[in-house]
Amino acid sequence: MLETRHRPFSLGRIVSLTANTFTELIRLKIFYFLLIFALLLIGSAVFMARFSFQEEFQVLKDVSLGAMSIFTSLLAIVATAQLLPRDLEERTIYTILAKPVPRYEYLIGKLAGVLLLLALSILAMSALFFAVLFIRQQMLISETLRATADLPSEQVQATLHRLQAAAFNANLAPGIVVIYCKAALLAALTLFVSTFSSSNIFTVVVMVFVYFIGHLQATARLYWLQDHAADWLSKGCFALVALVFPDLQHFNLIDDVVAGTAIPLGLFAQTAMLGWVYVSIYLFFAWVAFHGREL
């Protein structure tokens, strides 16, 4: 009889766990939020039609990218928070871990499932966003061409160029990638918290606090490192916030992208890399916490 040797790391096992997690999440019908996103997009496009095209595009982009950011962040937290408690409740975790599946593979598979779901969601939202932006741009181009029919072609071209520049800019795509990195970071951190939390609700509440504090982390770090007048207690608190919480402000580049700031691609790459460092480290912490947990 042929004896198959157990491998300490198997991509096949991880893929199976990922696919299983992804299917489980899909069954929760969470893609309904795309409907809300579409309504939000169309609503803001219609409402802003009374403003100039620069203002209309700016608000449309702000609303869309803001919604993308909040939806993916919420999805990352809520979807990840219920993974472990659900498996424990349904006792599937015992079936999985009773087989020769190392715990780190289990965690990687779970996280990869959520990341796949987040990637699909953000792709769908981006497609919707770009479609609405393109349609509005085309509508405005035909309106402009009608209104400027008697003007010299040079002026018409200049107006069309301004319109196109207001609608699309090269930084939109990397901006969306950074939103995804932020969601991935939150998913990894949620997984870490859920490895020692007592319930699903506890994880979600903790993560909501982390989300808010994470946006203040940069301010705390600044006060800790630069404010020499503060007393030791305040400095200690600032240091704790700066060291324990992730800096989520780094992942809010979309504000500046929409305002038309030319952000170097290198900076986007550094931010994305920082995001993946966070993901890897939090996954490692999750494994450390989960490794010795009695099930």
Next chain:
Amino acid sequence: MIRRTFLFSLLLAFGVLRLPIETALSEQYRTEYFQRTVLGLELRDRIGQLGFLAALSGFRSLVADLLFIEAHVAWERTEWGRVYLLFHQATTLQPRSVRYWEMAAWHMAWNASVAMQHDRALPNDTVRRQAGRTYIALGKDFLERGIRNNPDRPQLYEALARLYREKLQNHLAAAGCYSQAAALPGAPEYVKRFAAYELSYAPGHEQEAYAALCRLYNKGERQRLPTLIQRLKTLEEKLDIPLHQRIPGRQM
């Protein structure tokens, strides 16, 4: 308990390790002229608790948009004080949006200032004029702050030049602003011409303006627009340029 302490120590160690990286990245962001908004308590007082919370959770730009829409409504109702306040908040939250600075300055220096000059509720003409001047100064202040936050964008220098030209009749300052705009990447071609036109109106700078206009004229047909030719001819007369050095065409 031991495991939890160990985990917390790991978390702190990771914090210490990433501290220099995050500080360097933040510094890089700041030097690139973005992410400059400081979410202090003063801002919280101005935008309210809900707005502040939204700004804290990464929706700075979205809150700024809402404030901008609110300012638009206030403008339709000609509530000038409110327009000022709302634009002040919007520009504080999103200082990189050139559009907000431009619109704020336009509402203050053009709309509000003219409305004040015709406001029958004010006791007399002196007060009306004074109120008008105050709003022009507020518009100028918006543009100057906008430039400090966006020194790399030509649009705000151009808007400030327009304000100097049309509202303060300070042609020299307008010429300076147009020149600054022209020196920046992405500036439209006409700003260089406008700088020379404005200089030609500034008393005592005729020679300088004449040289600038000649340089543009010599660049070719594309620059030889009716206003440029008219300004050149006016200066030729004023400076008494010898006939053989003057540009061809009908004398004024």
